[in-house]
Amino acid sequence: MMRRTDTTWAQVKVGVVLIFGIAAILYTIMNLNSGMGVFASAATFQASLDDSQGIKVGAPVRISGVDVGNVKGVLIDPGKGTVILSFTVNTEMRPLLHDDAAIMIRPMGLLGDKYLDLLAGSPKQPPLSDGAVLSGRGDAADITGVAGSATATLQNVDQTLRELKGILANINAGKGTAGKLVTDSTLYDHSAQLIRKVDILSEKTSHLLASIERGDGTVGKLMTDRALYDRATAAVGEMQKLGALLNQPDGTLGKLARDPALYQRLEGVTAKSEALMGKIERGDGTLGKLVNQDQLYKRADKVLSEVEGLIADIKKDPKRYFKFSVF
The missing domain is CATH 1.20.5 (Single alpha-helices involved in coiled-coils or other helix-helix interfaces)
Structure with a gap:
């Protein structure tokens, strides 16, 4: 009987050691996930914000994407109605925090998990004092808001598709201008007639241009007859000579054009003729x-x-x- 009792006690001791070992392993894992060493000390801070965005206790705290702690508590302030977050930060990271530090809650992925993004603040500001309450807000790019916007967009797309389906149904039924354009054969017949007329006109134009190139008809001779060109050139030359004669002050035409006495005499003769x-x-x-x-x-x-x-x-x-x- 004593041997059985000794064996039972030994088993109890082994069980206790296993429990402490498992607890130590869990504690180590939790600290590793929070970015803190097993025996590293941590500083505790609080932050006030309007909405917790569903962040949970144990969520990681990150500075510039690096895990430096985790969330220890999520409470509602009964007096103000705001959310109070308690979180820890590795004491080695404490010098990075300044008075203008703030927090933002960001999504970790599509599954809805959150993490606390700790904004360290400007190095020009003094270090963050003990007991300071950081301000915070929810991330504008929260996945919930994105999902809501996507839902609204899908609803609009669905409404547009329904309207488009109705428009296509009206077109197939021959309703409206578009429906008549699609279903009425009269427009096709008119278009075919117009195309045939255009083809005939194009053919006649080609024949006309060909006859002009051959020199047929009046227009063709005007375009191709060298003698007509020579006569036109000669006429232009005669006109130039006539202009030269008019420009000569000693000639008769020049005097008629420039001498006012001749003009006055001509005007007198005209007046007498009228009388x-x-x-x-x-x-x-x-x-x-x-x-x-x-x-x-x-x-x-x-x-x-x-x-x-x-x-x-x-x-x-x-x-x-x-x-x-x-x-």
């Missing part, structure tokens, strides 16, 4: 009466009629008017 024409129109003078009074016309007509009658009578009986005698 003469006015008298004729009014019936003044012999010419005026000849032009405007029909009495003279009647008298002249009567005289001519009598002369014609006399000539006819003479032709009929010349002996009546002429007598010939030899002796």
Whole structure:
């Protein structure tokens, strides 16, 4: 019986050693995950923020992506309604913290785990004092917000797809302008006719250009006849000579163009001609009466009629008017 009791006690001792060993291993693993050595000391800090973003006790604390501690507690301040985070930082990292230090809660991945990002602050600021409460806020790029935005975006995409499906259904049914364009064969027939007309016009244009190149017709001769070009060049030369003559001050044309006396004389002649024409129109003078009074016309007509009658009578009986005698 004593041997059985001794064996039981030995087993108890082995069990206790195993329990302490497992606890030590777990403690070591937890400290390694927090970035702290097994026997390293840690400083405890607090931070106040509006939302914990679902961060849990044991979440790592990191400075510039390096694990330096872990979260020890997540509580709500009953008086202010804010979240109070307690976290530890390896004492070796304590000199890096300054008075403007702050925290941010960031996601570790798509699974929703969080970690505490400790912003050390500016080196120009004094070291962080003991008992200071750091300010913090949730990360703007929180995965929850991203998921919410993605959900809203998917809803908008779904709504757009439904509207697009309705538009395509209306088009297939021939509704609206787009539907008629797709389903109405009249537009196709008109387009085909227009294309044929364009082809005919293009063919006629090609024939016309070919005939012009061959020199057929008036346009073709204008484009290809060398003699016409020579005549046009000669005409331009004559015009240039005429311009030179006009520019000569001693010539007749030059004097007509430049001498005001000739112009004044021509203007005087024109005025006298206008006055003469006015008298004729009014019936003044012999010419005026000849032009405007029909009495003279009647008298002249009567005289001519009598002369014609006399000539006819003479032709009929010349002996009546002429007598010939030899002796």
